Amino acid sequence: MTERPVEVKLSGENVAGEAPAAEPETVTDDATVHDDDVELERTIGLVGGLAIGIGTMIGAGIFVFPGLAANNAGVAATLSFAIGGLIALLVALPTSELATAMPRSGGGYYFISRGMGTAYGAIVGLGLWLGLMFAAAFYLVGLGHYASAVFSELGVALPFSPVIGIGLLFGAALTAVSLGGTENTAKIQNVVVGILLVVLTGFLSYGVLDAVGVFGGGTVPEQFFSRGYFPVLTTAALVFTSYLGFAQVATVAGEIKQPGRNLPLAMVGSVLVVTVFYVVTIFVATSAFGADRLGQFGETAMVEVARDFLGLPGAVAILGAGLLATFSSANASILSASRAVYALSRDALLPRKASEINLRYGTPHVALLAAGGPILVLVATGRVELLAEVASFLHLIMYGLMCVALIVLRRRNPEWYSPSYRAPWYPVLPSVGALASFGLIAFMQPASIGIGIVVMLISYLWYRYYAGDVTLKGDI
Amino acid sequence: MTDRPSILVPIRVLEGESIPEGVPDLLANAHVVLLGYHVIPEQTAPGQAQLQFEDRATERLDEYEAIFEASGATVERRLVFTHDGQKTIDRMTTEHDCLAALVPNATGQVEDVLVAVRGAVGIDRLARVVAGVFGETDASVTLYHAAETDETDEDVATLLDGLAERLGDLGIDRSAIETRVDRNEEAFEAIIEAAEEFDTVVMGESNPSLATFVFGLPADKVATRFLGPVFVVQRGPPQETESN
Numbered sequence: 001m002t003e004r005p006v007e008v009k010l011s012g013e014n015v016a017g018e019a020p021a022a023e024p025e026t027v028t029d030d031a032t033v034h035d036d037d038v039e040l041e042r043t044i045g046l047v048g049g050l051a052i053g054i055g056t057m058i059g060a061g062i063f064v065f066p067g068l069a070a071n072n073a074g075v076a077a078t079l080s081f082a083i084g085g086l087i088a089l090l091v092a093l094p095t096s097e098l099a100t101a102m103p104r105s106g107g108g109y110y111f112i113s114r115g116m117g118t119a120y121g122a123i124v125g126l127g128l129w130l131g132l133m134f135a136a137a138f139y140l141v142g143l144g145h146y147a148s149a150v151f152s153e154l155g156v157a158l159p160f161s162p163v164i165g166i167g168l169l170f171g172a173a174l175t176a177v178s179l180g181g182t183e184n185t186a187k188i189q190n191v192v193v194g195i196l197l198v199v200l201t202g203f204l205s206y207g208v209l210d211a212v213g214v215f216g217g218g219t220v221p222e223q224f225f226s227r228g229y230f231p232v233l234t235t236a237a238l239v240f241t242s243y244l245g246f247a248q249v250a251t252v253a254g255e256i257k258q259p260g261r262n263l264p265l266a267m268v269g270s271v272l273v274v275t276v277f278y279v280v281t282i283f284v285a286t287s288a289f290g291a292d293r294l295g296q297f298g299e300t301a302m303v304e305v306a307r308d309f310l311g312l313p314g315a316v317a318i319l320g321a322g323l324l325a326t327f328s329s330a331n332a333s334i335l336s337a338s339r340a341v342y343a344l345s346r347d348a349l350l351p352r353k354a355s356e357i358n359l360r361y362g363t364p365h366v367a368l369l370a371a372g373g374p375i376l377v378l379v380a381t382g383r384v385e386l387l388a389e390v391a392s393f394l395h396l397i398m399y400g401l402m403c404v405a406l407i408v409l410r411r412r413n414p415e416w417y418s419p420s421y422r423a424p425w426y427p428v429l430p431s432v433g434a435l436a437s438f439g440l441i442a443f444m445q446p447a448s449i450g451i452g453i454v455v456m457l458i459s460y461l462w463y464r465y466y467a468g469d470v471t472l473k474g475d476i
Numbered sequence: 477m478t479d480r481p482s483i484l485v486p487i488r489v490l491e492g493e494s495i496p497e498g499v500p501d502l503l504a505n506a507h508v509v510l511l512g513y514h515v516i517p518e519q520t521a522p523g524q525a526q527l528q529f530e531d532r533a534t535e536r537l538d539e540y541e542a543i544f545e546a547s548g549a550t551v552e553r554r555l556v557f558t559h560d561g562q563k564t565i566d567r568m569t570t571e572h573d574c575l576a577a578l579v580p581n582a583t584g585q586v587e588d589v590l591v592a593v594r595g596a597v598g599i600d601r602l603a604r605v606v607a608g609v610f611g612e613t614d615a616s617v618t619l620y621h622a623a624e625t626d627e628t629d630e631d632v633a634t635l636l637d638g639l640a641e642r643l644g645d646l647g648i649d650r651s652a653i654e655t656r657v658d659r660n661e662e663a664f665e666a667i668i669e670a671a672e673e674f675d676t677v678v679m680g681e682s683n684p685s686l687a688t689f690v691f692g693l694p695a696d697k698v699a700t701r702f703l704g705p706v707f708v709v710q711r712g713p714p715q716e717t718e719s720n
Contacts, residue, residue: 021523021527029487030567031556031567032522032523037553037554037555038530038534038554038555038556038557039525039554039555039556039557040522040523040525040557041522041556041557041558041559041560041563041564041567042556043559043560047696056511105521105523178519186518252521253522254521254522254523255522255559268694314684335518335519338519339521340523342521342523346523346527352527355524355527355528356528357516357524357525357529362516362517362525363516363517363519363520364519364520364521364524433529433572
C-alpha cells in the first residue's frame with residue numbers, strides 16, 4: 001500500500017454542539033495525511049504490533065486460567081483453549097482486512113461505525129471501552145493473586161488476603177504512570193514480551209518432554225473429557241478473555257507503519273503464537289497434576305506446576321513471569337481504553353473534553369482517569385471469572401459485528417473500500433466468525449450476559465441522547 | 477546562479493522553539509522545508525494531539541513561514557504529530573529531497589563559514605549546499621579538514637582543492653575560499669574548536685541516518701558547544717527505510 005484517498009463523509013453534531021473531527025485525506029505507509037499539510041506519523045513497527053498483541057494476550061491465558069479451566073473442563077480444557085484460538089483466528093482474518101482498508105485509530109469501533117452506522121458504532125465503541133476496563137480489572141486481580149503468591153513463597157504470613165489490595169495498588173500505580181508520561185513504554189513492552197516467551201518456551205519444552213515420559217515423570221492418566229462435553233464450551237467462553245489482545249493491535253492501527261502489511265501480520269501472528277502457547281501450557285499443566293489437583297490451586301496453579309517440574313527456581317521464574325505478564329496485559333488494556341475514549345470523542349460520541357491532553361505531560365489525563373477510576377471499582381469486586389466473562393462478552397459482540405461489517409462492505413463495495421489484504425473464503429469465513437462469536441456468548445454465565453446486555457443498552461441510550469444526529473457511516 | 481538547495485528546518489513548534497534571530501537571513505537563498513513537529517508520549521494518540529493543538533501550531537507556522545518568505549526564501553511546510561521525532565525528520569528529508577538539515581541556533585550577520593570536510597563521500601552535496609546558501613553572499617568560506625595520521629598532505633590538498641574548484645564552478649568567488657588543515661586531534665573536538673571563530677558550520681554527516689546527527693551526540697556536541705547554526709549535509713541518496 002502506498003497512498004490512497006479516504007472518502008468517508010461525516011455529519012451531524014452532538015448535544016454539546018460538537019461535530020466529528022474531519023477524516024484525513026490520504027493514508028500512506030508512514031503517515032496519515034490531513035489537508036493543510038498536517039501529518040500524523042506512524043511509528044509502531046511489526047515487532048511493536050506483535051508485542052502489543054502477544055503482550056496483552058499472554059498474561060491472562062497462561063497465568064490465571066489453567067487452574068480455573070482445568071477445574072471446569074478437565075484435560076479437555078486444552079480443547080477449550082484451542083476453540084478460543086480458532087474463533088480468534090476466524091475474527092482476526094476479517095479484522096485484518098478491515099484494518100488495512102481503514103488503518104485509523106479506534107479498531108473495531110472504527111470499522112463498525114464506518115461500515116454499519118453510528119448506532120452500532122456507539123454500542124461497540126462504548127462497549128469496547130467498558131470491555132477493556134473489565135479486562136484490565138481482571139488482569140489486575142490476576143496480578144494480585146501472583147503478588148500474594150510471592151508473599152507466601154517468601155514465608156510472609158498475612159492475616160488477610162492481599163489479592164484485591166495489591167490489584168488496587170497496581171491499578172492506581174499504572175494509571176499514575178501513564179498519566180505522568182513514560183518514555184520508551186513500547187520498548188519495555190517488547191522486552192517484557194521477549195522475556196516471557198523465552199521463559200515459557202524453556203518451561204514448556206521441559207514440561208512436554210516430562211509429560212511424554214522422557215524424564216520418567218510420565219503423565220497422570222486421565223480421561224480427556226473427564227467433565228463431559230458441555231463444559232468444554234463454557235470453558236471456551238470463559239477463557240476467551242485470553243484472546244482479546246489481537247483487537248488491541250487495531251486500536252492503534254493509525255500508528256502502525258506500513259499498515260497494509262504489518263496489521264494483518266501482527267494480528268494473525270499474535271493469535272497463532274499465543275494459541276500454541278496456551279494449548280501446550282494447558283496440556284503440560286494438566287499432565288503434571290491432573291485436572292482435579294490443578295483446579296484446587298486456583299489462579300496461581302502455574303506456580304505449582306513449575307515447582308513440580310523444576311523445584312523452587314521454577315516456581316520463582318514462573319512467579320516473576322506471571323507478575324510481568326499480568327502487569328503488561330493490564331497496562332496495555334488501560335492504554336487501549338484511553339485510545340477508545342479518544343476515538344469516541346473524535347467522533348463526537350463523547351465530549352471532546354474527554355480526549356484532552358495534559359499540557360505538562362502530554363498525556364490524555366481525562367481519558368486515562370476515566371479508564372483508571374472504574375477499573376479500580378471493578379478490581380474491588382475481586383470476581384475473576386465474572387470480570388473475564390463480561391470483558392469477553394463485550395468483545396465478542398464487537399468481533400461478531402466486525403465480521404458482519406466485512407460482509408456488508410464487501411456486498412456494497414463502496415468506492416473508498418479497497419483493502420490491501422483480503423480475508424480468504426468469503427463469505428464463509430466471516431459468516432462462521434460471526435456465528436461463532438455470537439454463539440460463544442450462549443455458553444456464558446447468566447450474570448455475565450446480563451451485565452453485558454445492560455452495558456449495551458446504556459451505550460445505545462447514551463448515543464440516542466447525546467449524539468443522535470451524528471452520522472459516521474461511510475458512503476456505501 | 478545555482479538551484480536553491482532544499483534545507484530542512486525542524487522546529488519543535490509547540491515547545492516554544494521558534495526561528496532564532498539571523499536564521500531567516502541565513503537561508504534567504506534556500507528552499508526552506510519548514511517542519512513543525514510535536515513529539516507526544518506513547519500513551520497519547522497522535523490524532524489526539526492534532527485535535528487539540530493543530531490550530532495553535534498552524535498559527536505559529538504561518539508566522540514562521542512569513543518570516544522566511546520575507547527574507548527571500550521559498551518555503552514549503554509540514555506539521556507532524558509524532559511519537560518519534562527522529563523518524564519524522566528522516567522521512568521529511570527523504571520525501572522533500574533535502575540536501576541538509578539546519579540545527580537552528582541564533583546568529584548575527586554571517587561573515588565567515590566553516591565547512592568541515594570529512595572525506596570525498598558526499599562532497600558534491602556539500603558543495604551544492606555551500607554554494608546554494610552562501611554563493612550570493614559576501615561570506616568567506618573556510619574549507620577545513622581534520623586529517624588522519626595516515627593521510628598525506630597531498631591527499632588532503634587534493635580533497636580540499638577539488639572542493640574549492642567545485643565551489644568556484646558553482647559561483648563562489650575563489651578569493652573568498654580558504655583552506656585549513658589540522659592534524660593530531662580527534663576529528664569532532666577539532667571541528668568544535670575550529671568552529672569557535674566562525675559564524676556558522678556546514679558539516680557532512682558521518683552516519684547513514686541524518687537524524688542521529690541532528691539529535692545524536694555529535695550534533696549535540698557541535699550545536700551546544702558551538703552556539704551558531706549548523707548545517708548537517710546528508711551524505712547521499714537516502715537508503716530504503718527499514719520495513720518494520
